[in-house]
Each structure stands twice: as structure tokens, then as C-alpha cells.
Amino acid sequence: MANHSLHGKTVLITGGAKNLGRLVARDLSAHGAGRIVIHYHNPADAEAAQDTVREIEHNGAQGFSVQADLTRPGAVASLFTQAKTLAGAPDIAINTVGKVLKKPILETTDEEYEAMFAVNTRVAFQFIREAGRHLNDNGKLLTLVTSLLGAYTPFYATYAGSKASVEHFTRAASKEFGARGISVNAIGPGPMDTPFFYGQEAPEAVAYHKIAAALSAFSPSGLTEIEDIAPYIRFIVSEGWWMTGQTILVNGGYTTK
Template sequence: MTDHSIKGKTVLIAGGAKNLGGLLARDLAEQGAKAVVIHYNTEATKPAAEQTLAAIRAAGAEGVALQADLTTAGAMEKLFADTVATVGRPDIAINTVGKVLKKPIVEITEAEYDEMSAVNAKTAFFFLKEAGRHLNDNGKICTLVTSLLGAYTPFYASYAGTKAPVEHFTRAASKEFGARGISVTAIGPGPMDTPFFYPAEGADAVAYHKTAAALSAFSRTGLTDIEDIVPFIRFLVSDGWWMTGQTILVNGGYTTK
């Protein structure tokens, strides 16, 4: 019988230095992962990456940090190649990379659109491609998307719109990789209480989001807390392997599909 536990597995997390990715890296190390490779984007994030590495190692796992801008196919190829060279082929690959822009369609520039597309869609596509090439059989892949995929709202066209392709990438990859026992999922949190969220929102919007979910009153912040998302991803990359090809919105009743 195939072992779907996290214990003894090798994990790669794109965007794994801080916020949700950092907490997830710590959690999977505590769950018994053999090695956790965390990617971070810029030198500004290096101190956070080093703190996360220390926590990974304190939990008994091997920790590696790799810096890269993942918006090119070549950079993604190198990330996976470096992972294999340092800790071996991964069993679990999780992509938390994303960028938010809240802006009316008529004000979005071509440069802004191209950046959003590169970060949210292109990066996700080539992450799935390289995961499909490098993961061990019976591996697990999970990509972070957004609960705005279930929303009817203005101003997020370039954000939700460039996350939307990941839903089909996930379906296609699950079909293509399924013969090797690899499950592929996407998870869409609601607005999360992280520095990623606040710069795009005004005070009125923050106040709205903190009350918009059906369970907002029972959340620590009113928003989706990263601590609420980690158990779902942990499940999807372990015992939840039978769920594949799905995009799951986890948001306390913020949006549904």
C-alpha cells in the first residue's frame, strides 16, 4: 500500500520563506518531512527565509533556501534542478507565489497586466510542468489561488483573472500525471491576514472583508488566518491524495462556487 504520510518526504515550497508558505514549511517539517526546500523571491526576503530555515532544522528536517525570480521557464527549471541536486527528487511541491492588484480595468497598464500574468499564471504553469517532470511517483502538487474565483466583484480582474487559468492547469495536470499516482490540487483562501493583503485595500475595504465571511465572527482577525489554511494543504498533500484535479475554496463562507 502506498505511503501517503508526510514523514520522510522531500518538500519544495515556492514562496516558502514567510507568511503562509513559511508557516507551511515549519508545519511540514514538524510533521516529519525529511527535507524542506523553500524558495524566496528577492534578497529582501532572505532574513525571513533564514528564520524559517532555522525552524525547519530545529524540527529535525534538512532545510535549504533557494532564491529566484520564477517568472521565466529557465528559472523554474533551475529551481527544480537545484532541489534535486541538493536533496533529491521532491515528493511534495507546493506553489504559494502570487501578486495582487486591485484596480479598475480601464486603468490597468500593459506592463501591469504582463506582470500579473507572469507571476500568477505563467509561474503556476511552469511550476506544474517542472513538478510533473521531477516529482517522485505518488507525489502531491498544490497551488495557491484565490477565493475571488468564486466572486462577482469589480477591480480584481487582473488578479483573479490571472489566477483563473490555474484551475484548468490543475485539471489538465491531474489527468496527465495521474498514471504515476500524482495528485494535483489548487486551494483558494479568502482574504488572508498577511502583509500581502493590506497594501491593495483601503480602510473601508478591509473593514468589509473582515465581516464578509459567514464565519468572520469566529476568526481571530475576521479574515482568513494562515493557521486555518495550513491543515487543508497538509491534508491535500498527504491523506487527501484521492482528491485531485480540484480547486477548493477555503474561506469560512466568503465565496462559494
């Protein structure tokens, strides 16, 4: 039977320099992962990426960082190639990158639409494809989506819409990669207490989101905390391997399907 523990495993995480990606890198290294490659988008985040690498290494794992704009042609394939050169073929691939836009459909420009789908859909598809090419047998593949996939709401058409495609990418990939023992899932957090959330929301919307989940009163911020999500990710990419092809909404009762 395949070994599904994290011990000694090689991990690739996009968006690993900050916020949830950083916490996941720290968490997996603390639970036995052997080598972790983190990707970051903005060259200005190089120091944050190195801080994450130092935290990974403090936990006893080897850490590496790679900067790349994944929307550029060939960039996702190059990321996997670089990761393999640095740390060996990955056992676990986690894509946390995303772009959010809150705007009415009638006010959304073609340029904004293209930018949203470039990050949330095309990069996600390419990441899944390259993971299928490069992951070791019995690997784990996870993509971050959004709990808005279970919402009935205006203004997030391009955000939720561009993430919705990933739900089917996940199902298809789980069927196609399953013969190699690779599990493929997506996780959709609720609104998280990170700068990614606050940049799009007016104060009154923030106030609503902080009371919208069934468990909001038990959260320090009223929102999903990144510390709430990291344990689910750890489980899905280790002992939770038997679950595959699923999109799991983890949000304290914010939305459901």
C-alpha cells in the same frame, strides 16, 4: 499501496520565507517531512529564509533555501534542478507565490497586465510542468489560488483572471500525471491577514472584508488566518491524495462555487 504519510518526504515550497509559505514549511516539518527546500523571491528576504530553515531544522527536518526570480526565463526549471541537487527529487511541490492588483479594468495598464500574468499564470504553469517532470511517483502537487474565483466583484480582473487559468491547469495536470499516482490540486484561501492583503485595500474595503465571511466573527482578525489554511494544505499533500483535479475554496464562507 503507496505510502501517503509525510514521514521522510522531500518538499519544495515557493514563497517559503514568509507568511503562509513559512507556516506550511514549519507545519510539514513538524509532521514528519524529512527535507524541505524553500524558495524566496527577494534577496532582501535572505535572513527571513534562513530563519525558516532554522525552524525546519528545529523540527528535525533538513532545510534548504534557494533565491530566484521565477519570472525570469528558465528560473522555474532551475529551481527544481537546484532543489533536486540539495535534497533529492521532491515528493511534494507547493507553489504559494502570487501577485495581487486591485484596479478597474479601464485603469489597468498593459505593463500591469503582463506583470500579473507573468507571476500568477506563467510561473504557475511552469511550476506545474516542472513538477510533472521532477516529482517522484505518487507525489503531490498543490498551487495557491484565490477565493475570488468564486466571487462576483469588480476591480480584481487581472488577479482573479490570472489565477483562473490555474484551475484548468490543475484539472489537465491531474489527468496527465495521474498514471504515475500524482495528485494535483489548487487551494483558494479567502482574504488573509497578511501584508499581501493589506497593501491593496483601502480602510473601508478592509472593514468590509472583515465581516464578509459567514464565520468572520470567529476569526481573530475577521479574515482568513494562515493558521486556518496550513492544516488543509498538510492534508491535501498527504492523506488527502485521493482528491485530485480540484480547486478548493477555504475561506470561512467568504465565497463559494
